[in-house]
Amino acid sequence: MQQTIVMLAQAGIQCCPNLATPISLDSRLRGNDGYGIRSLHGNMVSINLNKCPRPKESVMTYSVLFLCTGNSARSILAEALLNQRGAGRFRAFSAGSHPNGRVNPLALELLNQSKFPTEYLRSKSWDEFASAGAPELDFVFTVCDNAAGEVCPIWPGQPITAHWGIPDPAAVTGSDTAKRAAFLDAFTVLDKRIGLFVSLPIASLAKLSLTEKVREIGKA
Numbered sequence: 001m002q003q004t005i006v007m008l009a010q011a012g013i014q015c016c017p018n019l020a021t022p023i024s025l026d027s028r029l030r031g032n033d034g035y036g037i038r039s040l041h042g043n044m045v046s047i048n049l050n051k052c053p054r055p056k057e058s059v060m061t062y063s064v065l066f067l068c069t070g071n072s073a074r075s076i077l078a079e080a081l082l083n084q085r086g087a088g089r090f091r092a093f094s095a096g097s098h099p100n101g102r103v104n105p106l107a108l109e110l111l112n113q114s115k116f117p118t119e120y121l122r123s124k125s126w127d128e129f130a131s132a133g134a135p136e137l138d139f140v141f142t143v144c145d146n147a148a149g150e151v152c153p154i155w156p157g158q159p160i161t162a163h164w165g166i167p168d169p170a171a172v173t174g175s176d177t178a179k180r181a182a183f184l185d186a187f188t189v190l191d192k193r194i195g196l197f198v199s200l201p202i203a204s205l206a207k208l209s210l211t212e213k214v215r216e217i218g219k220a
Contacts, residue, residue: 140162196220
């Protein structure tokens with residue numbers, strides 16, 4: 001940063017917008033927190049390099065849709081996990097081919113215990129994401145085998161697709177302890193996969209290479 005400002009100053013270019021006059025560097029004057037700069041009109045000004053505005057890096061936000069049949073358990077867990085783990089870089093959604101209209105109470109219980117926000121989660125049709133005004137998708141992941149075998153709508157944005165199949169915790173019968181254990185297992189596997197996903201250098205990978213990597217994550 002300092003080298004850039006010095007080069008600009010040597011070229012007579014104003015490097016800080018709060019300076020009213022163009023500047024050039026006087027190499028004889030340098031303080032602990034800045035440089036002595038002589039304006040082209042002969043006046044001496046001091047620049048504190050730490051207070052010069054720094055350009056903000058643009059951060060790409062990726063939209064990700066998780067699909068299963070009922071959109072009540074696995075896809076809901078995945079949506080909540082990615083929104084939590086990838087906050088600021090990813091926007092996660094979920095939907096179902098045949099949504100049952102109700103989020104599984106054990107999924108909500110687990111997410112609440114994990115201190116994840118849940119008020120926005122709902123069971124909904126995947127048709128919402130193929131209609132006009134739907135977000136342009138970058139990735140679509142199926143998390144159940146039934147949804148993976150169905151004919152999907154045409155998604156806006158030509159997203160990368162992958163199958164991240166996980167056994168349905170809502171299908172487990174028996175005691176409440178066994179059911180909760182099944183939900184925790186699904187949550188743990190999804191958390192591992194999402195951790196691998198958010199660590200990918202997405203912007204620097206070619207689409208073919210990125211597709212291979214996200215599909216490989218589905219086997220983790």
